[in-house]
Amino acid sequence: MYKIVTKQELVPHINLFEFSAKEIAAKTKPGQFVILRIDEDGERIPLTIAGVNIVKGTITVVCHEVGKSTKQLGNLKQGDCILDLLGPLGKPAEIEKFGTVLCVGGGVMVAPLHFQVKALHDAGNKVIGVIGARTESHLIFEDEMWKVCDALYVATDDGTKGYKGLDFLKKLLKETKIDRVIVMGPVVTMKTVSELTRPHGIPTIVNLIPLMVDGMGMCGACRITVGGKTMFACVDGPDFDGHQVDFEELIARLKMFAAQEKLAFVFHEEGGRSL
Ligand SMILES: Cc1cc2nc3c(=O)[nH]c(=O)nc-3n(C[C@H](O)[C@H](O)[C@H](O)COP(=O)(O)OP(=O)(O)OC[C@H]3O[C@@H](n4cnc5c(N)ncnc54)[C@H](O)[C@@H]3O)c2cc1C
Ligand code: FES
Numbered sequence: 001m002y003k004i005v006t007k008q009e010l011v012p013h014i015n016l017f018e019f020s021a022k023e024i025a026a027k028t029k030p031g032q033f034v035i036l037r038i039d040e041d042g043e044r045i046p047l048t049i050a051g052v053n054i055v056k057g058t059i060t061v062v063c064h065e066v067g068k069s070t071k072q073l074g075n076l077k078q079g080d081c082i083l084d085l086l087g088p089l090g091k092p093a094e095i096e097k098f099g100t101v102l103c104v105g106g107g108v109m110v111a112p113l114h115f116q117v118k119a120l121h122d123a124g125n126k127v128i129g130v131i132g133a134r135t136e137s138h139l140i141f142e143d144e145m146w147k148v149c150d151a152l153y154v155a156t157d158d159g160t161k162g163y164k165g166l167d168f169l170k171k172l173l174k175e176t177k178i179d180r181v182i183v184m185g186p187v188v189t190m191k192t193v194s195e196l197t198r199p200h201g202i203p204t205i206v207n208l209i210p211l212m213v214d215g216m217g218m219c220g221a222c223r224i225t226v227g228g229k230t231m232f233a234c235v236d237g238p239d240f241d242g243h244q245v246d247f248e249e250l251i252a253r254l255k256m257f258a259a260q261e262k263l264a265f266v267f268h269e270e271g272g273r274s275l
Pocket of ligand 2: 211212213218220
């Protein structure tokens with residue numbers, strides 16, 4: 001059993017959880033993820049690790065309630081326990097001195113991006129951060145990002161805070177020498193940024209989180225196509241070259257179980273245990 005030592009609502013439907021998980025904390029590097037299960041009936045929920053505290057023996061994740069299982073997790077309280085926590089999984093992000101790194105995060109993924117940004121900053125890079133959300137009230141980790149970025153831009157889809165959309169990046173990419181770009185967030189954000197950086201030839205790393213089951217390269221659920229080759233995001237990634245990813249296939253695969261997911265959510269909301 002893994003205890004929730006801290007639960008904090010960052011914005012409505014996005015919660016930060018700190019779990020007591022000493023062995024995972026000791027091995028975790030930025031970019032890796034865990035798969036958790038709340039109880040014996042629980043689905044497996046993959047979440048990217050957003051921080052560790054080696055002294056306390058804890059890991060932090062930030063979870064957006066989007067369906068049945070993430071809602072169940074959101075209903076847990078500080079002091080509650082979950083059944084399983086598997087990890088750290090996936091390859092760690094490459095952290096070295098690249099020069100100037102542009103780090104773009106969208107939605108809930110700004111939290112794990114912050115973990116990577118901190119490591120890149122500590123490795124001597126100049127880090128330009130971009131954080132985005134649908135609207136101002138959904139923005140997370142802005143103060144935390146200010147502390148580890150040399151410059152920070154804010155963008156919202158509706159323009160309620162900062163730039164409206166990501167079009168401003170065109171000018172930034174033209175006027176600034178950038179050595180590497182890292183993107184974590186919705187697939188559409190990763191695709192858009194990869195297309196913006198392609199003409200400049202800037203290496204662009206995207207963090208792919210397709211549907212996963214075992215998280216260990218055995219089930220094939222997370223297969224994606226990169227550079228014409230089939231890869232498994234859980235073991236070959238989750239970081240990939242954004243200029244090589246088949247985003248259309250990824251988008252289609254993410255929608256594969258939409259009907260069943262909706263049904264499971266409705267069933268759960270009406271008091272059923274599981275489908
Ligand atoms: C490696 C990895 C790391 C992840 N890290 C985080 C994280 O740090 N924080 C976080 O909030 N979520 C993260 N996710 C996504 C999270 O695991 C899913 O949102 C969750 O499993 C959905 O379960 P559910 O039963 O609540 O919703 P479901 O009923 O399964 O789905 C509800 C809706 O969310 C969409 N959805 C489900 N899974 C994904 C996915 N992987 N990517 C995009 N859309 C999805 C579905 O298409 C559907 O529209 C990660 C996923 C992976 C594979
Ligand atoms: S989740 Fe099963 S192979 Fe990646």
